[in-house]
Amino acid sequence: MPHFKSSEELKKILGGFFNILVSDEKIGTKLKESKLIIKFNYRHPDLSITVNCALPNAPITYNDSETKPEVEMFMDADTAHKFWLGEVNLVMAIARRQMAVKGPIPRILKLLPVIKPAYKMYKSYLA
Amino acid sequence: MPDFWQFSSPTKVMFGKGLSIDFAVELEALGITSALLISDANLGKSGLLKPVADSIRENGIKVIGPFTDVPANSSLSAVKACADFAVKNNADGIIALGGGSVLDTAKAANILISHGGDLAKDYSGAQTIPGPLKPLIAIPTTAGTGSEVTQAAVILDTERGTKLSFYDQYLHPSIAILDPLLLKDIPPSLMAATGWDAFTHAIEAYTSLQSNPFSDELALPAVRLIKEAFIPAVTEPKNLDAKGQMLLAATLAGIAFDQAMVGVVHAMAHACGGLSRAHHGTLNFILLPHGMEYNMPVALEKYATLAKVLHVNPKLKKKKKLAHLSVKVIRKWQKKLHKVCNLPLKLRDVGIARDNLGLIAKKACEDGTSFYNPREVEETEILKTLERAW
Numbered sequence: 001m002p003h004f005k006s007s008e009e010l011k012k013i014l015g016g017f018f019n020i021l022v023s024d025e026k027i028g029t030k031l032k033e034s035k036l037i038i039k040f041n042y043r044h045p046d047l048s049i050t051v052n053c054a055l056p057n058a059p060i061t062y063n064d065s066e067t068k069p070e071v072e073m074f075m076d077a078d079t080a081h082k083f084w085l086g087e088v089n090l091v092m093a094i095a096r097r098q099m100a101v102k103g104p105i106p107r108i109l110k111l112l113p114v115i116k117p118a119y120k121m122y123k124s125y126l127a
Numbered sequence: 128m129p130d131f132w133q134f135s136s137p138t139k140v141m142f143g144k145g146l147s148i149d150f151a152v153e154l155e156a157l158g159i160t161s162a163l164l165i166s167d168a169n170l171g172k173s174g175l176l177k178p179v180a181d182s183i184r185e186n187g188i189k190v191i192g193p194f195t196d197v198p199a200n201s202s203l204s205a206v207k208a209c210a211d212f213a214v215k216n217n218a219d220g221i222i223a224l225g226g227g228s229v230l231d232t233a234k235a236a237n238i239l240i241s242h243g244g245d246l247a248k249d250y251s252g253a254q255t256i257p258g259p260l261k262p263l264i265a266i267p268t269t270a271g272t273g274s275e276v277t278q279a280a281v282i283l284d285t286e287r288g289t290k291l292s293f294y295d296q297y298l299h300p301s302i303a304i305l306d307p308l309l310l311k312d313i314p315p316s317l318m319a320a321t322g323w324d325a326f327t328h329a330i331e332a333y334t335s336l337q338s339n340p341f342s343d344e345l346a347l348p349a350v351r352l353i354k355e356a357f358i359p360a361v362t363e364p365k366n367l368d369a370k371g372q373m374l375l376a377a378t379l380a381g382i383a384f385d386q387a388m389v390g391v392v393h394a395m396a397h398a399c400g401g402l403s404r405a406h407h408g409t410l411n412f413i414l415l416p417h418g419m420e421y422n423m424p425v426a427l428e429k430y431a432t433l434a435k436v437l438h439v440n441p442k443l444k445k446k447k448k449l450a451h452l453s454v455k456v457i458r459k460w461q462k463k464l465h466k467v468c469n470l471p472l473k474l475r476d477v478g479i480a481r482d483n484l485g486l487i488a489k490k491a492c493e494d495g496t497s498f499y500n501p502r503e504v505e506e507t508e509i510l511k512t513l514e515r516a517w
Contacts, residue, residue, distance in 0.1 A: 071252075091337070091498075092131050097296070100254040105292065106495035 003081045007045040010077050011062055014042075017084065017125055018051055021118055022058040030114040032058050036107055039069035042077040071103035086119030132339035136382045138265075138276045139302045142375060144367065147224070147266050147306040148178045151186035157262040157301060159220030163213045164193040165233045166224045170268060171195040175309065179224060179266075191216040197225070201232040202283045203246055203291070210239035220262045223300075224309075226321070227272030227407075230265050231280040234298045237263050246291075247284055253294040265300035268309045270360075270373035271321025271408055273328055273381015275303035290397075292495070305378060307371030311364075316468040318370070319361045320408030323464075325377035326353050327411040330419070330433065331390045332383035334426045335499045342387035345379045350436050352376035357460070362467055390500035391491070392418030395513065398490035405477035412461065412470050413477070417516045419454045421509070425502045430454070474517045484513045 004010040022028045031053050039050045050064040061067060075083075079098050082088045090112060093099040101108065141150065154162060162183060166176055171193060180190045194209050209232055213221070218240065223233030238250050241260040250256060265275035274280070280293045310318070329349035332342050356372035363369065395418065396410035403410065419430065430450035435441070439452040464470050471477050479487070488510040491497065497504035 089129075089131065092129070094253045094294075095133060097254045101252040102249075102255055103252050104289075105253055105294070106493055106498070109495055109498040110493060112498075 002044050002076075002078055004045055004077045007047040010042060010045055010047045011049075013126075014040075014077075014080060014084075015049055015060060015062065017122060018049060018060050020121065020125060021115070022051065022053075022060065024121075027114060027118060028058065031111070032056070034107070034111060034114075036071060036111070037067060037069045038108070039064070039067075039072045040080065041072060041074045042080060043074075044076050044078065047077070069103070071101065071105075071107055073108070074100040074102075084119065084122040086122075128339055129337055132337070132386075134339065134341040134386055135296070136276060136385065137296075137299045140276065140305065140378060141302060142305040142371070144308050144371070145306065146304050147309055148182040150264065150302070150304055151183050151188060153264065153302055154183065154188050154220060154222075154262075155186065157220060159188060159262055161189040161191055161216065161218050162220045162222050162264075163191045163209075163216070163218035164222050164224065165197065165209060165229055165236070166193050166195050167197045167226075167229050168195045170225055170229075173312070175268070176224065179222070183222070191218050197229050197232045199228055200283045200290075201228045201235070202285045204285070206232055206235040206246055206282055207239065209233075209236040213240045218261070220264070222264045222266065224266040224268060226267070226269045227274045230267065230272065230274035230300075231282060233263055233265070234274070234280040234300070235282050235293060237261055238293070238298075246282070250293055250295075251291040254296070255293075256295040256297045258297070260297050262301040264302045264304060266304040266306065266309070267374065267377070269313065269317065269321040270310060270370065270377040271324040273325065273377050273384065275300055275305075276378055276381040277385040279385070303378060305371075305374045307367045307374055310360075310370040310374065311367065313370075315361045315364065316470060317406075318373070319464045319468050319470055320406045320412060321377070322353065322357050322360060322373050322408070323412040323415070323470075324408035325349065325373070325380045326357070327392050327408075327415050328384045328389060329353065329376070329380035330415065331392055331496075332380065332387040333433065334422060334429045334501050335384075335387040335390055336501055337499050338387040342383040346383040346387070347432070347436050349376040349379035349383060350433065352379070354437055358463065358467075361464060388499035389496045390418070391421055391497060391502070391504050391509070394491040394494035394497040394500065394504060395487065395509065395516075397494050397496065398487040399474065399477070399479055401490065402483055402487065403474075403477045403479050405471070409470060409477065412464070413472060413474055414516055416454050416457050416461065417512050419457070421512045422500065422502050423450060423454075426450075474513065479517065481517055484510060484517060488513055
């Protein structure tokens with residue numbers, strides 16, 4: 001059974017968490033420095049979340065077909081949930097086709113050390 | 128060793144002198160009736176392609192092409208032209224005969240032939256291909272890239288001036304044909320540069336954070352073969368046994384790094400490649416001992432094992448000394464190859480300006496291969512390493 005019961009729930013939880021991340025003094029600053037526009041395409045339930053780090057406040061949009069992402073990621077929402085819990089290794093998930101990436105992979109690999117503290121934050125956020 | 132790893136190498140590897148004109152039965156088994164032959168202009172002129180095409184036709188299989196419009200660093204436009212040519216002529220399989228650029232062009236064109244779409248927009252990245260591709264037979268004419276057995280391809284986006292990478296399990300060729308006769312007339316400097324690329328693949332796969340017991344068991348035998356065959360393959364042009372060993376070593380190293388990835392030497396070489404026209408293998412030639420010294424604090428044990436494979440002072444037991452000796456031996460090979468075929472020893476000799484080292488260090492840190500390096504790739508330290516290599 002999927003962890004997120006609906007797209008609305010997914011939007012509320014993961015979207016809410018991304019808002020916390022981009023506002024975080026350490027993580028948010030680094031994300032904005034990257035200027036990366038990244039779109040997460042989730043399945044089961046379906047939703048896309050775009051984080052636009054190229055704009056000053058890194059706005060987060062949903063099912064956004066206007067903003068052109070530099071990198072797009074595709075995964076089940078459950079995989080995303082496990083990733084933010086720190087239970088999924090990105091490189092392994094790609095190797096196992098649990099995640100697909102369109103665009104320059106090094107751009108997201110580079111962000112992995114930046115978001116490391118986010119795994120703890122996600123657990124606290126869900127609690 | 129990582130917490131999780133997997134190993135899969137679906138490419139059938141075939142080795143034998145003269146095999147490149149004796150594999151048509153394999154095409155039949157794959158259900159190929161019209162095969163597109165891809166190569167490059169130099170190989171087209173060399174006369175190597177005709178006997179290959181003739182041997183396929185003799186078995187009742189139609190040969191389309193050869194398509195030889197493949198530049199040294201293949202581009203999106205070359206891939207598209209190749210795919211359009213194949214689709215127009217109803218190719219149901221591909222034979223790629225050439226170096227890394229030809230093999231990568233064939234892999235990328237196969238995506239478009241099999242699934243259509245826009246190569247850069249739809250497929251650049253990882254695991255983006257929706258399903259299996261048409262059968263591809265890869266026949267390397269250099270002993271270096273290992274592309275004949277890997278799930279990756281690199282294509283230049285000339286408009287944006289960036290290299291696009293494609294990484295997908297479906298990119299593994301169906302068959303790799305290793306024919307030492309194809310290396311008969313390879314110039315010594317190219318044999319040396321490509322061979323050094325294979326050597327670097329083996330060493331970096333072995334020390335990578337993603338290395339696993341399977342990749343290690345391929346990387347170390349590759350080093351062993353290279354140790355025995357490298358110098359004779361370069362200095363004795365008629366020594367086809369040595370060239371065959373190098374071909375095999377490049378393929379073993381290719382499978383190893385296909386699973387384990389590479390590290391800081393490739394990161395620096397990729398970054399230098401944006402500013403120098405030098406062969407990728409030549410850049411690895413300059414940078415390998417420097418990259419090994421950079422990793423020495425964290426890779427001591429593995430370099431000590433490497434030293435044993437390289438047979439440096441077999442009586443020596445101290446790991447630290449052994450590890451340092453492995454680099455020393457590699458430097459000796461460098462000097463020998465420099466003497467024999469004038470491969471450059473310094474970055475300054477391949478058109479890299481000292482002022483650009485800072486930029487190269489930055490780009491090396493951003494390169495995807497840095498992520499797999501056993502020691503964190505840190506800009507200030509990389510700059511010092513590049514200064515030494517300059």
